[in-house]
Amino acid sequence: MAKKRILLLLLSVVMILTVVTACSGGNNGGNQQGSGNNNPSSNAGGNTGDEEVTQEPVTFTFFNAGASREDVLTSDTDIGALYAEETGVSFQIEHLVGDVQTKIGTMIAGGEYPDVLVADTEIDKVVDAGGFIDLTDLIEEHGPNIKEVYGPYLNLMTDEDGSIYFLPFSPQVGEFVPNPVIDQGAFWIQQRVLKEFDYPEMTTLDEYFDLIRQYAEKYPNEDLTGFTSLTHDWRFFAITNPANHLAGFPNDGAVMVDMETLETDDWHNNEEMKRWMQSLNELYLDGLYDETSFVNNYDQYLAKLTSGKVLGYFDYGWQVNQATQNLRSAGNGDFEYFPLPIVFEEGITDQYIDPPSFIHNRGIGITTSAENPERIIQFFDYLLEEQNQIRNQWGIEGLTYEVDENGRYYRTQEQIEQLRDNQYKQDVGLTYFEYYWPMWSQTSTLSDGNAHSPGRQPEVAQLDFTEAELEALSQYGVNTFSEMFAAPADRPWYPAWSIALEQGSQEQVYEQRREDIVKRYLPRLVLAEEGQFESEWESYLSEFDGLDYTEQYEEYLTTKLKEKVEAISGE
Numbered sequence: 074m075a076k077k078r079i080l081l082l083l084l085s086v087v088m089i090l091t092v093v094t095a096c097s098g099g100n101n102g103g104n105q106q107g108s109g110n111n112n113p114s115s116n117a118g119g120n121t122g123d124e125e126v127t128q129e130p131v132t133f134t135f136f137n138a139g140a141s142r143e144d145v146l147t148s149d150t151d152i153g154a155l156y157a158e159e160t161g162v163s164f165q166i167e168h169l170v171g172d173v174q175t176k177i178g179t180m181i182a183g184g185e186y187p188d189v190l191v192a193d194t195e196i197d198k199v200v201d202a203g204g205f206i207d208l209t210d211l212i213e214e215h216g217p218n219i220k221e222v223y224g225p226y227l228n229l230m231t232d233e234d235g236s237i238y239f240l241p242f243s244p245q246v247g248e249f250v251p252n253p254v255i256d257q258g259a260f261w262i263q264q265r266v267l268k269e270f271d272y273p274e275m276t277t278l279d280e281y282f283d284l285i286r287q288y289a290e291k292y293p294n295e296d297l298t299g300f301t302s303l304t305h306d307w308r309f310f311a312i313t314n315p316a317n318h319l320a321g322f323p324n325d326g327a328v329m330v331d332m333e334t335l336e337t338d339d340w341h342n343n344e345e346m347k348r349w350m351q352s353l354n355e356l357y358l359d360g361l362y363d364e365t366s367f368v369n370n371y372d373q374y375l376a377k378l379t380s381g382k383v384l385g386y387f388d389y390g391w392q393v394n395q396a397t398q399n400l401r402s403a404g405n406g407d408f409e410y411f412p413l414p415i416v417f418e419e420g421i422t423d424q425y426i427d428p429p430s431f432i433h434n435r436g437i438g439i440t441t442s443a444e445n446p447e448r449i450i451q452f453f454d455y456l457l458e459e460q461n462q463i464r465n466q467w468g469i470e471g472l473t474y475e476v477d478e479n480g481r482y483y484r485t486q487e488q489i490e491q492l493r494d495n496q497y498k499q500d501v502g503l504t505y506f507e508y509y510w511p512m513w514s515q516t517s518t519l520s521d522g523n524a525h526s527p528g529r530q531p532e533v534a535q536l537d538f539t540e541a542e543l544e545a546l547s548q549y550g551v552n553t554f555s556e557m558f559a560a561p562a563d564r565p566w567y568p569a570w571s572i573a574l575e576q577g578s579q580e581q582v583y584e585q586r587r588e589d590i591v592k593r594y595l596p597r598l599v600l601a602e603e604g605q606f607e608s609e610w611e612s613y614l615s616e617f618d619g620l621d622y623t624e625q626y627e628e629y630l631t632t633k634l635k636e637k638v639e640a641i642s643g644e
Contacts, residue, residue, distance in 0.1 A: 128161035150502030186440035239438035247518035253534035253553035259412030299361025326570025406541025
């Protein structure tokens with residue numbers, strides 16, 4: 074497909090460069106990053122001088138453990154073809170199939186890695202095993218854009234040994250832009266359920282589950298599942314995190330954080346967790362909870378959501394995006410899902426929308442197997458130029474987006490429809506470049522005021538809404554989904570889960586032991602027979618207490634959060 078569009082792509086390169094050149098002379102007031110211009114200059118390939126550099130074509134290997142997608146040679150995509158033409162660099166990307174711990178563990182055991190690695194949840198193990206090279210000197214010599222974009226966060230990225238082993242995905246550039254849609258947590262419910270009962274106002278968990286019960290009782294012969302959960306592998310937080318959200322806390326990971334004192338509380342054994350588990354158990358006893366939740370893998374879970382039989386679920390928008398797009402493509406609005414900011418009680422302010430944050434315990438690194446790390450870091454630096462951030466997020470002007478007379482980026486309805494086609498999006502390259510690379514945070518803004526991410530440009534987001542979504546939004550008197558949710562409170566430490574724990578430390582061992590207990594007891598609590606929940610909960614607490622480290626774990630995180638706040642504030 075890339076070859077068929079080569080003429081359009083060449084024209085697009087000219088137009089993009091024209092737009093970027095025009096923008097570079099504009100007023101960047103209010104968009105300053107640290108002490109310098111927040112929109113990195115253009116010097117493709119990482120060359121810091123004016124001389125032209127000819128680079129021989131090269132292909133690096135890249136393993137991405139953070140996503141399950143089709144493997145690809147980046148130069149076979151439209152965006153990747155432009156990058157290969159301009160820098161000579163391509164990447165053969167392999168994606169995760171199976172268990173992330175096994176895959177990364179095999180790499181570590183053999184000491185053989187791809188040139189570039191996104192290790193996702195296993196990143197600390199790769200660091201501890203010496204699998205990543207130190208990027209500090211490479212950044213100093215070849216990374217002017219890296220230094221500019223990541224400058225305010227370098228102290229958070231630097232390991233205790235003084236090295237920088239990977240580049241995170243979330244440095245904020247320019248103004249913060251909230252997402253018009255919900256890409257974070259929410260309680261989702263089928264559109265037909267809302268329509269059936271005239272789009273009722275719902276705030277509490279009891280109201281949410283009662284509506285699901287009413288719909289299921291009204292249609293007893295449709296083989297409906299009231300509620301399902303994702304429990305597979307590392308994604309099991311999708312069944313536990315609601316305990317935290319329902320109490321009015323954001324996704325800080327395993328702890329609730331006091332806004333005033335920064336004291337942390339591991340919520341896995343508190344009353345909020347018990348209340349959430351008991352609510353699921355009551356739904357199960359009513360025959361409305363999907364008991365296969367505890368045996369389904371991720372793909373089976375997504376298939377359930379697209380079956381049209383599941384009335385509701387809790388999850389994060391980014392994690393169910395594939396199912397969401399499949400439902401949209403199917404064209405039956407009744408089966409699409411609507412996000413709701415559900416809490417335990419009236420008066421609790423929801424905090425589902427993430428505040429501005431820098432997540433520094435995930436990222437992309439260059440491994441010890443790479444023979445030409447200089448060329449890779451030059452490419453990373455090149456990606457951070459504004460024109461390439463536009464490509465990675467918006468695509469190619471004239472193909473996947475347009476620019477109006479006022480300089481506002483937008484997409485036509487035809488372009489939006491095309492991008493709903495997963496294959497088309499892959500062929501363009503957006504699927505592969507919009508995340509998991511050195512990048513500006515998706516909450517960022519460009520130098521001309523456009524949103525860095527198309528989904529955060531309100532006029533684009535609204536055009537992407539289906540008829541069913543528009544109808545529901547209209548019924549609730551709002552224009553975007555985020556208007557249904559409370560604005561995020563300022564949390565300078567956010568998120569607590571980004572605090573790295575040393576491999577083998579007491580805190581890391583505690584987390585692993587806690588995870589083992591939680592995973593073992595989840596099905597016992599949710600699927601407990603009538604009258605057995607309390608005894609199962611007491612057994613759970615007994616084992617939890619046996620960890621005998623909860624208080625020290627909380628004290629450790631509290632200390633680290635305070636240190637992070639001090640580092641960010643420059644104190």
